[in-house]
Amino acid sequence: MKQLLSMTVTDPALADNPLLIPSDLPYGLPDFAAIRDEHFVPAFRHAVALHREELEAIAADSAEPTFENTFLALERSGQLRRWVEMVFYTLVPADGTEARQQIHEELEPVRSAHEDAIYLNERLFARLSAVDRTALTGEDARLAEVVLQEFILRGAGLDAPAKARLEQINERLAVLGAQYNRRMVAENAARAVLITDPAQLAGLSDSDRAAAADAAAEAGHDDGHLLTLSMFTSQPWLEQLEDRDTRQRVHEAAWVRGTEPGEHYVLDIAAEQAALRAEKAGLLGYPTWADYALQDRTAPDLPAVQDLLGRLVPAAAANARRERERLEQLAGHPIQPWDWPYYSAQVEREDYAVDAGALRPYFELDRTLTQGVFAAATALYGITFRERTDLAGYHPDVRVWEVFDADGTGLGLFLGDFYTRPTKSGGAWMNPIRERSTELDERPVVVNNLNIPHPPAGEPTLLTLDQVTTLFHEFGHALHGLLAEARYATLSGTSVPRDFVEFPSQVNEMWIQWPQIVQAYARHVDTGEPLDPAALESLQAASLWGEGFSTTEYLGAAVLDLAWHALRPGETVADPLAFEAEQLTAAGLDPQLVAPRYRSSYFKHIFSGGYAAGYYSYIWSEVMDADTVQWFQENGGLTRENGDRFRTELLARGNTRDPMESYRAFRGRDPEPQPLLVRRGLA
Template identity: 40%
Template sequence: MYKTGIFIIVLVLISSCSTETNQKIKEKQEMKQTEKNPLLQKWNTPFGTPPFDRIKSEDYLPAFKTAIKKHKTEINKITANPEAPSFENTIVALEQSGADLKKVQHVFFAVEAANTDDILKQTSKEIQPELAAHADAIRMNKKLFERVDAVYRQRNQLNLDDEDKKLLEETYKMFVRAGVNLPPEKQKRLQNINKELASLSQQFNDNLLSETNDFELYITDPKDLGDMPKQAVDAAAEEAQRRGHQSGWSFTLQRPSIYPFLDYSPNRTLRKKIFDAYANRGNNNNSHDNKKIVEQMVQLRAEKAHLLGYENYAQYVLSDNMAEKPEKVYGFMNKIWPAALNMAKKDRNELAKAMKKDGINETFQASDWRYYVRKIRNEKYQFDESVTKPYFEVNAVRDGAFLLAHKLFGLNFKERKDIPTWHKDQQVFEVTDTTGKHIAVIYMDFFARPSKRGGAWMNELRMQSNVNGNFVTPIVTNNFNFPAPTKNMPSLLSFSQAQTVFHEFGHGLHGMLSNVKYASLSGTNVPRDFVEFPSQVMENWMSHPDMLKLYAKNYQTGEIIPKNLIDKMNKANSYNEGFRSVEYMAAAYLDMDWHTLNDTLARKTLDFEQKSMQKIGLIKEIIPRYRSTYYAHIFGGGYAAGYYSYLWSEVLDADTFAAFENSGNIFNPELAHKYKKMISSGGTKSGMELYKEFMGREPKIDALLQKKGFK
């Protein structure tokens, strides 16, 4: 996943004050606050990184308010300009407006996701609708649009270069997609819908965080731990202490906690208990229930699409993506689904048999899946993930990712202890090129904690840009939820966690290598179904023997991961591919189904989901990777009608890596150079154009089918 919801631009709703004197006093206070507010001052830190050591949670709200006001003034200046609209005085001026606001937004949304507290949560609740309203007010500003439209109409006579043209087109499209051409009453409705959606999405996330944090499975019988690796057992013991128990082990719904339990605990009843709790987050008919929110959001999105002239929300979203329309998404998924489902069914039968062999004559259930996958994997491949973990110590994996960036793109990384962080566990690195020139700063925040959202993602704290020779270098972050080191043990990652490091780092590179003029076209500002490509492609390197031998070293002995272990691991990891594809694709279908509704009728979340899953023939032993009530990608973030894009990107990444492999050198400098050129172009060209320039042809699906064993 990359970045959590960031609103691009934004207006202020100035609350009216009772008397003029009060107003003046308030303004003075605000001015003082502004002067003191570290978010709004010039950052005299290395590379202008955010002064996290001075920023307090209560600084964000006033900073937002001031920055929004300032942005509004800047917009007014553009519309009041007596000169005829030009590319410079309108399009570039708009692009560069709201610099303070963007600065505050980037930092706020990164911290709010990775290290939240009650003040930040409250600030988010308060500011999200305001930001949405502000963005809408700009995009629905008729006067502003008239100027943009005037420039757009002369676009072929202006001698613009490709990037200028792209900026102009995207700016024009932004207004049209926001409904600037709608009659006033419909515009008003659209504004209200956007505001409501922003606040519902926030509630969805808050509910989900509470539902995830509230649950605890507390056990005292060591038999229930089975052969669980020491690291997971220690973490559970520490969790129990943290929750006030004298002894015993606590398991939670955070993935690093629930997964080891499902993998190892021989206690079926407890496995089912924690699995059901996980699968029913947001579905407990309490104050944190998300069903109603899902229903409302889907209705509002359909209504929004109708207002803008689309039949459904997916059409609206996809018209701006590489896939272009829903039929294309369903079509490409339908090509992969039957083979994936078939493989999953075969695996299920094998797993059920294994359970019978254990002497359990009951029905095989979804909560049994992981346990028997691990068991069979051990038996069949004599492979246990705990054997590889010592080779994936978190810092070694990080260095592996850095080394890959060095081999492919000539980047160097140096840890900086003098750059302030938002949490003591965060690491910061300066990135330079072969000549020693400063390229970027990257923050890595590896460990799970209650203040952090689940999953892994990348944020940009500052976008790269280069307007009028003023080169602004990018600042990016990578965030994960790995188990923190314990007193006796460093943080050792599973194969898939190590893969996640390379994945998020791939997003990081997309941001760091950016070399364009305009921030809004830079780095990861690309269509959603292109954005996962530069991240997923890195996973191919991560598990390739030629790469593994460079970084996967035993943390105690320094021994390089043995060749036979790599072979075993790769074989074992390709086991259960049916499940992985099915669980993912079921969620992707669910997302598409929710967002291809052509009407705004009320629906019951659970009924709808059940029917949607019946339609594709999902087997009951697998649930979608995300069920509706905890589907944060689409209801708490920006992936609505876009979850398919991971698989879409996988087509691109498999195709790309196959080219490196077929060249006989996975670090092929010529290909690496072309690849770098592609991702450093950000969103200055369409995904398909960029891809064709890189590969000399359109992407092919074959490499992916091969890789997954579906062909």
């Protein structure tokens, strides 16, 4: 890291702060063992002050503005701030202790104010705008294009009063986002369901019972089993629990999270965020936040997104109604939301001979990871993996692998943090600690986070098929970072438009049931016997079952996201729960048929995760994903030739050129929606 290596700290109080000392570990891996919570605030404030000095030097330069003394100088600046941020924002969602959540709330306004100091700096913007860009090519041209667009979207062209109000809004939004996250994590833990009668756990596997008992003990209960909640509305436990009252308790605990007044109430925060975003969009010249947010996406405009969702909703809801009819036929009574997963699993067993519980012994974590996820990457891209037990992550659960290219050169590090804990946000995600940048002499260090319950001590970790899918999906994001080839960190890896970033990860899911891969990793944990090919055929036959439910619950969340962000300046939502119900109904969705995947009270993606007016991205990306899967199938599937093409034209490119240009270079044309409609049963 060129900028960090030249940095010196003159303040004695900061001299021993490990965040201000370049890491000498491989690939610049942070020395997590030396970093303590009290290091973050002084390191961040120092890094911000240093960055402001660098920005002032660029803005005050009397020389004629050139690419080198403006855009390149800006790209090189702020590397210490970037380092501190990437370490801290790796820890907050993965191990967000109360102390770190408080630090988060303290630093978010500082970070927001500093970003405003960058993007609202008139002299800096004037110098960037004055650069003659006509002769720029390649990454230089792309960097200039992306940076100028970012300045404009951040308000660089506003007058002084508008800038002042924008700074106030940004600071308040930063505070609200941190508050939403803290309350949401605490509420999710508080709503976990304690079961004291073992009979109410009928249907749970022995390993899940043991995990629930461990969770209860860890939470301080003297006895019982604690059913912790995922961030989704529909909880994984519902698929197994035979007792209908217990299923209802679990569902209702998840459904009401954050909606009841008290210390964990978040709907007031959500409503204020939406109103402030609408006002901000108006200041910047857009009718709604959704219109504003789509300016740097691959989707052309809001009507195009609304058209896609509008075409999918009626067909998905009709599929869901047909599925409910089959479930009610099986159950013999009306189906409630807490019944759906349980009876859907029965349909899979009875109609398709798929028993999700019986599959779990074939999906042991280590084998699925090494012989499945890693093996597919090796077959496609020639990369190999070696676990580095000598390197430590930020938590004892974290494992570290060094990744090598086909010629043996080191590519970077992959960190796997697979297990749930009370301080971890729900869901799964990838984030970079380092990004590929030849300009900064930096190689990637990427982290995958999942939320798999810890097995009892000494027992293997057995995955559900959904968890296997998540493992492959998140590693697709990791590959996007690990295989990046970029000069500039700003354009590297996953730094692509929000509605493109999910595309590579969705493509990586196709290898889950690819014959040579599944035969290697899907082996019984005790006997080593491979999964019966008939079971694979059953899985493939059942692939369309449940698409009505899954598509409808996803679309419910996407509709809610756009509804919150279609408010116009001055509009407010006085009753968030009524607003939520009205918007779903207006879109043709029925929460009593299928509840949305997230409610406004636990929708981290949009209120604390950067996806505001962007949750549609998953289905938008899936159009490209399904079209790409069709290409792989038509061209021989899992081969180095195919992998190298995908790597060269897409994964390596990041945002170094327009991502849709990269897609066309790979596919030979624009994406077509028909493969997605077939996959989802909507054709």
